[in-house]
Amino acid sequence: MFPTPTTQEGRLHVQLQRSTGNLRTPDEGLQAEMTKPNAKRHRKYVGGYAHVCAGVSGGKIIMWEYYTKWNGKTAADMYRGPILSALKKQRGMKASYLIAEDNDPTGFKSGLGIEAKAEVGIHTIKWPRYSPDLMPLDYSLWDAINNRMDMCAPKDRESKEDFKKRLRRVAFRLPAASVRKAVKSMKKRAAEIWKAGGKHIAMD
Numbered sequence: 278m279f280p281t282p283t284t285q286e287g288r289l290h291v292q293l294q295r296s297t298g299n300l301r302t303p304d305e306g307l308q309a310e311m312t313k314p315n316a317k318r319h320r321k322y323v324g325g326y327a328h329v330c331a332g333v334s335g336g337k338i339i340m341w342e343y344y345t346k347w348n349g350k351t352a353a354d355m356y357r358g359p360i361l362s363a364l365k366k367q368r369g370m371k372a373s374y375l376i377a378e379d380n381d382p383t384g385f386k387s388g389l390g391i392e393a394k395a396e397v398g399i400h401t402i403k404w405p406r407y408s409p410d411l412m413p414l415d416y417s418l419w420d421a422i423n424n425r426m427d428m429c430a431p432k433d434r435e436s437k438e439d440f441k442k443r444l445r446r447v448a449f450r451l452p453a454a455s456v457r458k459a460v461k462s463m464k465k466r467a468a469e470i471w472k473a474g475g476k477h478i479a480m481d
Contacts, residue, residue, distance in 0.1 A: 279327045281440045287323030288430055295423070327441050330355050332363055332376075333413060333460065336453035339363045341445050352384030353393035361397045373398035379415075380406055410466055410478065417459035422448050 282288040328347060332340035340363040344351050364374045378385050378401055385401075394401070409415035425447045435443075462480070469478040 279329060279444060281324045281327050281437045281444075282435075283324035283437060283440065284434050285430075285432065287321070288427070290321050290323055292427065324437055324440070327437070327444060329444075330359070331414060331448065332360060333418065333456060334363075334367045336457040336460070338418075338448045338451060338456070339367050341448050343441060347381075347384050349384060349387030349389035352381075352387060352390035355384075356390065356393040356397055356399055360399070364399070371398070373400055375400050375402065377402045377404070377412070379412055380404055380408065405470075405475065410470055410480075411463060413456070413459040413463060416466070416480075417462075418451065418456065421451060421455055421459075425451070 280287075280291045280294075282291050328344050330340070330342045330344060331338060340359050342355065342359045344355075360376075364371075364376070368374060376399060380386060384390050393399075404411055422444070426444060429443065429447065466478065466480055469480055
């Protein structure tokens with residue numbers, strides 16, 4: 278879910294709201310530098326949000342689809358449409374495909390979603406219940422896209438539709454080396470998380 282700021286002021290506000298990558302330990306408690314700004318006190322409308330379902334394979338973004346509301350039906354439509362189409366284009370025609378996805382219960386794990394996966398031959402890797410540390414989009418690529426969006430942002434007002442078009446272009450133009458590096462680190466991250474007993478790891 279990407280904020281879609283339509284003005285320079287809105288873009289700055291969104292930048293200031295992003296997490297910096299620091300993980301708060303129990304000893305750090307509620308220290309100011311380890312907590313997010315109060316959401317209500319710092320609320321500001323910047324132009325809405327763009328809801329995205331994205332996929333990575335072969336060192337690049339292979340799917341970038343916008344949707345309105347995320348639920349079982351939306352997920353099922355994604356499996357039967359954009360996801361299956363992207364897999365066929367990237368991997369060729371196969372009886373089945375193996376993918377990694379997050380543990381979202383509303384769509385991916387819904388009855389309609391599971392039924393659609395079985396219908397089109399998509400199988401998934403089982404992850405721990407909450408596992409952003411293991412998903413390249415979560416631990417690396419979303420930030421890379423945000424940084425590139427900041428660098429190519431216009432100086433004046435931008436419509437939400439123009440923002441979404443620019444966001445899609447930026448995503449598809451991520452350097453293959455950066456994407457491959459992010460995906461390659463999955464194996465090491467999995468080993469580190471196992472070693473840490475599911476707790477925070479140094480790579481975060």
